[in-house]
Amino acid sequence: DQQVKQNSPSLSVQEGRISILNCDYTNSMFDYFLWYKKYPAEGPTFLISISSIKDKNEDGRFTVFLNKSAKHLSLHIVPSQPGDSAVYFCAATNNAGNMLTFGGGTRLMVKP
Amino acid sequence: EPEVTQTPSHQVTQMGQEVILRCVPISNHLYFYWYRQILGQKVEFLVSFYNNEISEKSEIFDDQFSVERPDGSNFTLKIRSTKLEDSAMYFCASCFSRQETQYFGPGTRLLVL
Numbered sequence: 001d002q003q004v005k006q007n008s009p010s011l012s013v014q015e016g017r018i019s020i021l022n023c024d025y026t027n028s029m030f031d032y033f034l035w036y037k038k039y040p041a042e043g044p045t046f047l048i049s050i051s052s053i054k055d056k057n058e059d060g061r062f063t064v065f066l067n068k069s070a071k072h073l074s075l076h077i078v079p080s081q082p083g084d085s086a087v088y089f090c091a092a093t094n095n096a097g098n099m100l101t102f103g104g105g106t107r108l109m110v111k112p
Numbered sequence: 113e114p115e116v117t118q119t120p121s122h123q124v125t126q127m128g129q130e131v132i133l134r135c136v137p138i139s140n141h142l143y144f145y146w147y148r149q150i151l152g153q154k155v156e157f158l159v160s161f162y163n164n165e166i167s168e169k170s171e172i173f174d175d176q177f178s179v180e181r182p183d184g185s186n187f188t189l190k191i192r193s194t195k196l197e198d199s200a201m202y203f204c205a206s207c208f209s210r211q212e213t214q215y216f217g218p219g220t221r222l223l224v225l
Binding site: 034036041042043044045046049089091098099100101102103104105 | 116118145147153154155156157160168170203205210213214215216217218219221
């Protein structure tokens with residue numbers, strides 16, 4: 001049951017350039033979306049979220065875009081830094097505070 | 113900054129044994145969760161807990177699993193009789209309200225032999 005999918009298992013980007021991580025979902029009941037970053041042997045760390053009533057949310061270098069009609073969201077990181085290298089998970093819920101459904105993750109490598 | 117903590121960080125057990133994984137959520141949070149991630153797979157929801165009872169659980173959370181908030185700070189996950197396929201990272205998460213973000217602990221790596 002792949003309600004949330006991240007089709008790119010990995011992404012490599014040069015330092016200073018933009019990183020774009022993508023996520024698709026199938027459940028139209030989802031109304032709150034989150035991005036988490038995860039380092040090995042650590043728990044997911046919250047990055048940024050977006051409610052379905054918005055199409056963009058920005059926090060410093062991180063921007064999340066939501067296209068409800070396409071059931072697609074993306075995370076933009078600009079400029080990318082080597083410390084951004086990690087696995088990024090998108091997650092969705094049908095009511096913030098309910099269970100999160102995660103995508104499979106995208107491993108981002110930012111090369112100096 | 114307050115954070116969710118989990119103990120132990122690693123646990124190795126024999127198949128059929130009981131394990132208890134412990135979590136201390138962020139102190140003013142009211143909603144508590146357990147998730148797991150089998151190696152190479154997605155993070156999967158197990159159970160949510162609010163007001164001293166389970167509010168939602170997944171198909172994974174069968175009769176072998178139970179959760180408890182034995183005091184004002186700890187939140188535990190018990191696996192009664194572990195199976196090989198229970199080997200995974202187990203993450204605890206908490207949030208203050210249903211409208212807020214869930215914050216995750218560092219995880220417990222469980223290995224069942």
